[in-house]
């Protein structure tokens with residue numbers, strides 16, 4: 001393939017820039033010329049409210065899509081967790097890249113683990129999924145909202161506003177802040193969000209040149225895994241305003257998919273869980289596994305949203 005001159009649209013948080021530069025380097029190694037176009041999204045501007053209350057997923061990607069639409073940029077690099085389950089018409093996921101640690105991390109300056117926290121301690125997270133899972137582990141905790149990019153959240157912890165916070169391990173590891181992680185929660189206690197830790201490349205669907213280019217860079221296993229996870233979320237009508245976890249792990253060539261759903265209207269109700277496995281071999285069979293697990297969730301009492 002001949003050398004292309006490409007522009008990557010990216011948010012300007014430290015993590016978004018790391019991710020865009022990561023893809024920039026991959027493309028440069030293939031001989032392409034790559035610039036970054038930094039942008040501020042609505043999700044970056046609204047910091048005083050919980051995202052689930054102001055429109056949820058999509059707030060971080062819309063401005064980037066506009067740049068693709070107008071040709072100011074050729075591709076956008078996203079944390080897949082923040083990408084809506086269905087892209088708007090005219091856009092496509094060109095690839096999913098290798099996954100960082102998908103687990104949630106416990107970060108605290110004083111307490112090595114949740115178990116060490118005193119009664120009623122203050123824990124920061126704005127994720128409804130993390131809130132519900134934390135409440136199941138420690139009903140006594142005082143869970144307080146925590147927004148902002150990774151650095152902002154750590155600063156708020158260090159200022160003493162929280163006894164501990166829960167963040168994606170992936171963001172901390174990518175920013176070489178592993179040292180802040182007291183421990184990563186095992187996936188049995190804190191089931192991760194669909195797509196957590198994976199990167200997605202979005203392009204305009206008419207850019208066949210880019211679809212061809214990225215087909216060769218995709219991590220097939222990761223793409224199948226997150227496709228199954230995202231199918232659960234899509235089928236449940238998942239958005240940030242629904243406590244929903246979906247996580248796949250491979251075992252003996254089979255993809256094991258687990259999901260958990262919490263009732264946002266009744267946060268004290270127990271979680272509904274479901275799991276299934278299948279010999280997934282392509283994106284279609286991964287999607288089918290996700291739909292199956294979503295139907296099991298619904299049979300067990302989880303309510304999807306239209």
Ligand SMILES: NCc1[nH]cc(CCC(=O)O)c1CC(=O)O
Pocket residue numbers: 079080081082166167168170171195196197198199
């Ligand atoms: N919702 C914000 C967001 N989107 C992606 C990540 C972390 C990196 C990832 O999951 O790929 C984070 C921060 C967090 O959840 O702690």
